[in-house]
Amino acid sequence: MNKAPSQPPLESLPVTALKGAGPRMAERLARLGLRTVQDVLFHLPLRYQDRTRVVPIGTLRVSDEAVIVGEVQLSEIKLGRRRMLLVRVADGSGGILLRFFHFSAQQQAGLARGAMVRCFGEVRAGPAMLEMVHPEYRVIADAAPDAQGYATTAVDECLTPVYPATEGVQQYTLRALSSAALDLAAGEPGLQELLPAEILARLKLPPLLDALAYVHRPPPDASLTMLQEGSHPAQQRLAFEELLAHHLSLRLLRNKIQASRAPQLNAPGRLMNVLLDSLPFALTGAQRRVTDEIMRDLRRASPMQRLVQGDVGSGKTIVAALAVLHAVEAGFQAAVMAPTELLAEQHLQNFTRWLAPLDLEIAWLSGKQPGKARRTMLERLASGQATVAVGTHALFQEGVEFASLGLIVVDEQHRFGVHQRLALREKGNQLGRHPHQLIMTATPIPRTLAMTAYADLDSSIIDELPPGRTPVETVVVPDTRRAEVVERVRGACRTGRQAYWVCTLIEESETLQCQAAADTAVQLTEALPELRIGLVHGRLKTSEKAQVMAAFKAGELDLLVATTVIEVGVDVPNASLMIIENAERLGLAQLHQLRGRVGRGAQKSSCILMYHGPLSRDGRARLAALRETNDGFEIARRDLALRGPGEVLGTRQSGMLQLHIADLVRDQALIPKIEQAAELLLQHYPERVPLLISRWLGEAARYGDV
Numbered sequence: 001m002n003k004a005p006s007q008p009p010l011e012s013l014p015v016t017a018l019k020g021a022g023p024r025m026a027e028r029l030a031r032l033g034l035r036t037v038q039d040v041l042f043h044l045p046l047r048y049q050d051r052t053r054v055v056p057i058g059t060l061r062v063s064d065e066a067v068i069v070g071e072v073q074l075s076e077i078k079l080g081r082r083r084m085l086l087v088r089v090a091d092g093s094g095g096i097l098l099r100f101f102h103f104s105a106q107q108q109a110g111l112a113r114g115a116m117v118r119c120f121g122e123v124r125a126g127p128a129m130l131e132m133v134h135p136e137y138r139v140i141a142d143a144a145p146d147a148q149g150y151a152t153t154a155v156d157e158c159l160t161p162v163y164p165a166t167e168g169v170q171q172y173t174l175r176a177l178s179s180a181a182l183d184l185a186a187g188e189p190g191l192q193e194l195l196p197a198e199i200l201a202r203l204k205l206p207p208l209l210d211a212l213a214y215v216h217r218p219p220p221d222a223s224l225t226m227l228q229e230g231s232h233p234a235q236q237r238l239a240f241e242e243l244l245a246h247h248l249s250l251r252l253l254r255n256k257i258q259a260s261r262a263p264q265l266n267a268p269g270r271l272m273n274v275l276l277d278s279l280p281f282a283l284t285g286a287q288r289r290v291t292d293e294i295m296r297d298l299r300r301a302s303p304m305q306r307l308v309q310g311d312v313g314s315g316k317t318i319v320a321a322l323a324v325l326h327a328v329e330a331g332f333q334a335a336v337m338a339p340t341e342l343l344a345e346q347h348l349q350n351f352t353r354w355l356a357p358l359d360l361e362i363a364w365l366s367g368k369q370p371g372k373a374r375r376t377m378l379e380r381l382a383s384g385q386a387t388v389a390v391g392t393h394a395l396f397q398e399g400v401e402f403a404s405l406g407l408i409v410v411d412e413q414h415r416f417g418v419h420q421r422l423a424l425r426e427k428g429n430q431l432g433r434h435p436h437q438l439i440m441t442a443t444p445i446p447r448t449l450a451m452t453a454y455a456d457l458d459s460s461i462i463d464e465l466p467p468g469r470t471p472v473e474t475v476v477v478p479d480t481r482r483a484e485v486v487e488r489v490r491g492a493c494r495t496g497r498q499a500y501w502v503c504t505l506i507e508e509s510e511t512l513q514c515q516a517a518a519d520t521a522v523q524l525t526e527a528l529p530e531l532r533i534g535l536v537h538g539r540l541k542t543s544e545k546a547q548v549m550a551a552f553k554a555g556e557l558d559l560l561v562a563t564t565v566i567e568v569g570v571d572v573p574n575a576s577l578m579i580i581e582n583a584e585r586l587g588l589a590q591l592h593q594l595r596g597r598v599g600r601g602a603q604k605s606s607c608i609l610m611y612h613g614p615l616s617r618d619g620r621a622r623l624a625a626l627r628e629t630n631d632g633f634e635i636a637r638r639d640l641a642l643r644g645p646g647e648v649l650g651t652r653q654s655g656m657l658q659l660h661i662a663d664l665v666r667d668q669a670l671i672p673k674i675e676q677a678a679e680l681l682l683q684h685y686p687e688r689v690p691l692l693i694s695r696w697l698g699e700a701a702r703y704g705d706v
Helices: 023-030 037-041 105-110 171-185 197-202 208-216 224-229 233-259 270-278 285-298 316-329 341-358 371-383 418-427 447-453 479-494 510-527 542-553 588-595 617-628 632-643 668-684 686-705
Strands: 047-049 065-078 084-090 095-100 116-125 130-133 136-140 160-162 305-310 333-337 362-365 388-391 405-411 436-441 458-462 473-478 498-502 533-536 559-562 575-581 606-611
Touching (some): 047 224, 095 116, 171 208, 197 668, 233 668, 233 686, 285 305, 285 316, 285 436, 305 316, 316 405, 333 341, 341 362, 341 542, 479 575, 479 606, 510 559, 588 606, 588 617, 588 632, 606 617, 668 686
Parallel strands (some): 362 388, 405 436, 498 575
8 A cells, every 4th residue: 555645844835735724815924924834833922811711800900811701781882983882791790891993783783781702802991990992702602600600611721822913814813823733743744853952952942843832822821921021941942943043044144255255455554544644633442453453354355244333422434434545545446335315424524524635536326416416426436436435325226336346334234224235245246256344333232132143243342432522411301391401502502512402203204303393493493592593304405404514513503403314423522412302202222322412522511301201111211221321332231121132233124133032132141052052053963054044034044145
C-alpha cells in the first residue's frame, strides 16, 4: 500500500490550507503579512482576556473585562442625539446596563425582557449605573444556577487571545486559524525546531511548539499578569528566537558589506588642515577621536558603515565636513543628505562657509527647486565639477548621477526609509565598488538597543560638549500662566537676548500646524509690540525660510515663532530662551532636540515647557525627565522605556525591528546570550540561519541590502 504523501513544510504551505481561509480571506490576511501556515503560527497575541469564568455582576469594577450571565429586565430604544438600544441585565448580585449604538430590529427582538444573555465586555461608569458599551453577547438557553444561585453557562477553556487585526478579519477568524495552524504543527512534518538542543538545554528554554501552543492558548490558571508583561517562560522562549533572528540578519548584512569593495580614500590631509586652521575653535578630544576612527575606515578597501552619535550641540557637523574633505582630496565626490529642507539648508550654509574658501563647488538639490537650477546642478554633479552635493531625499531621485561618489553622509538617518538610503548607496555603485557611509544621529541610542538594532554598524560617540556651553535650565508650567511666560520673553529680549516660541498641534496636518504658528505670531505681535517677531514654518518657500532664519541669526529679529521645523540644525548662540507650547504632545527626544537650540552661547539659557492639563501619566514622566536631566543618553534611556524601540529608532517606516513578541527594553538581559547563540549557529549550524531569519523577519529580510 502506497504511503500518503506528507504535506509541504509549514513555511511553504499556503494559508489557504487552513479551513476558513478562502481566496478572498487570504487577500485580507496578506495585509497582515500572513501568507503561509507558519506566518499564522507566528502572528502572536497582543494581549489576553479572561473568559474562563462567569463573574457576578455585583462584584464588577470600572475597567474590568469580564464574562457575565444575567436576565434581561428592561429593553428600550432611547432617542437623543443618537438613537440607541439600552438593555438592563441582572443576575441576583446586581445589575448592569448594555448600551448599543448600532443594532438591528432582529437584535432588539432577541434582547427582549426575560431573555438570558451571556456578555463579554469592558465595564464603564455610566450616568446611573455600570455599563458595557457594545459588548460581545449571546442569547442562551443553557444557563443553570450554581451553588450560590447565580446563572452560569459554558465558558472558554483557555484565556482568549487578542491579535493584531485588519479590516475584514475578525478576532474569531484569527483564533480559528491559529487553532487550525497549531493542529497542523503538531502533525507531520510539523514545525522545525531551529535552535540547537545544547542552547535549549543551557538556557532551559521550552520546545518551540510548546511555547507557541501556550502563547496562543494559555490555560485558565495562567498568570494574566506575566502574560501581559511578556515575562512568561513561553514568551521569553519566542522573544529569544526573534531577537536572535534579527541579530543574525544584521550580522549577515555586516559580513556582506565587508565582503564588498569600496574606493580606498587615501589623502595627505591638506584640505582638512586648512579648514582646521581657519576655525575659531579647537576640536574637542571626542571630536578628534571620532575623526581618527572615520579616517581609518575611509582608507580601507571595504565600505565604511559608521554610526556617529552625539548629543545636541556636540559638533557632529564639523566631523562630517572633515570626512567630506578627505574624500574630495582623494579624488571623489561626497553627498550629504538630511531629512528636512531646513536641516539640509543649515548644512548647505555650514559647508559653503567652510568649503568655499578652499575653491570647492557645492551642488544643492531639494524637492522645491526650480527646473533650470536643478538641471544646472545635475550637470555639474554628473561631470564631477561639483565635488560635494548637499540636499534632501532629492539626492537619490531618478536623473541624479554622480561622476565618482566615494562618501555618503546621512544625517538623522532614522527619519529615512530603508529604500531611500539604499537608492543613494546604489548611485555610488561603480565597477562593483560601493561608497563609504557615515551615519549621524543626535538621538543617542542606549547601548543595548544599538547592539541589537545596529549590529551591522560600527559605532562612535561624541561624548563631550564644546567648552563654554552652559546646561539649559528647564521649567514646566501650565498654559494658564501664559501671560507670565509672555512677560518672561519681553524681559529676555529687553536685555538683548533672543527667544524661540515653538507651536505644536495634536493634528498631524502640516497646514493646521502652520496656521497655529501664524495665529500665535499675530497674538504675540499684539502682546509684545516693541519686539521684532519673525515666523517660520514648513509651508514657506525655501527662500522665505532662509531669509527669516538669516535675519534671526543676524540679530534683526528678537523672537522667532516656529513649528517643530526648527528641531534640528539651527544654531543661534545669542538665543537664550525657548518656549515650547503644548509640550505634552511631543516625544522626549523631540523635546530634547528643540531644547538644544538654546544654550549654544556662554550665557545662562532656559527652556519653558508649557502644557495644557490634565497631563497623562506618560506626559508627566516625559516633562519630569526633561526637568531633571540635560544628558542625551539618559533622555534616550527614558524615551526607550516610555515609547519602545520602534518609535525611538523611527523603524515604523523602515521595515526594521518590527518585533512580534520581543521587547528590547524588557528583554535586554537576553542580548549577551543571543550573541553567544549567534556564534554557535554561524559556526556549527549555518544552514539554519536563513530559515530563522525568514521565519521572524519574512519580507523584511530583504531590507538586509541596505
